[in-house]
Amino acid sequence: MMCLTISDEVVPAIYSLNVKQRFGNVECVLSCGDLPYYYLEFLVTTLCSPCYYVAGNHDTVEICDSGDILTAPRGCVSVDATSVLHNGLLIGGLGGCVRYNWEPGPQYTEIEMMIRVWRMAPQLFVNHLRYGRYLDVLLTHAPPLGIHNGSDRAHRGFRAFLLFMDLFMPRYLIHGHVHRSYGIRKSRETRYHKTLVINTAGYRLLSLVPAKAVVP
Numbered sequence: 001m002m003c004l005t006i007s008d009e010v011v012p013a014i015y016s017l018n019v020k021q022r023f024g025n026v027e028c029v030l031s032c033g034d035l036p037y038y039y040l041e042f043l044v045t046t047l048c049s050p051c052y053y054v055a056g057n058h059d060t061v062e063i064c065d066s067g068d069i070l071t072a073p074r075g076c077v078s079v080d081a082t083s084v085l086h087n088g089l090l091i092g093g094l095g096g097c098v099r100y101n102w103e104p105g106p107q108y109t110e111i112e113m114m115i116r117v118w119r120m121a122p123q124l125f126v127n128h129l130r131y132g133r134y135l136d137v138l139l140t141h142a143p144p145l146g147i148h149n150g151s152d153r154a155h156r157g158f159r160a161f162l163l164f165m166d167l168f169m170p171r172y173l174i175h176g177h178v179h180r181s182y183g184i185r186k187s188r189e190t191r192y193h194k195t196l197v198i199n200t201a202g203y204r205l206l207s208l209v210p211a212k213a214v215v216p
């Protein structure tokens, strides 16, 4: 399934009226956070494709032109700590980044993120029973510990995501947060056991296929 994955940067080539011509074959948009809500809403409206997203640490509230206060992008589906099935692809997410200050926005300690993983586990076990696999795509904002990390605390990865990949073996972990200023020149794809870890800061056009079903 062709997916447009986005995070962290508003890309002029995408926030453009000819986006439909360039990305008309996209079946869904996957957002890994730190993007203005109007950008996600624009893509949903223009591409007529669903958008599944997790929040980044800078995603708080947004005041739109009408004066309304938005706490989430309209018409988009949050997959934070849950999962959805879209055209045969199981998509779940864990937003936020490692806690580095007390500003508003989703930030978590390592223990808090580990708890979020365990809270998500019952649904993943149900997926395994129903579909023969736990999850195909895990959307995160922060990277896993030691993979595509930045060097400062704010851009450190979560150890909990390594455990997630060890236990639930998603085919892909797609993250943002580590963008141009924080070493995006490094590799943007790294294999970790059965999972391909992909940094989507900016945007990527990816052809994603479901993980193979595992007979229990």
Ligand SMILES: [Zn+2]
Pocket: 034, 056, 057, 058, 097, 141, 176, 177
């Ligand atoms: Zn971020």
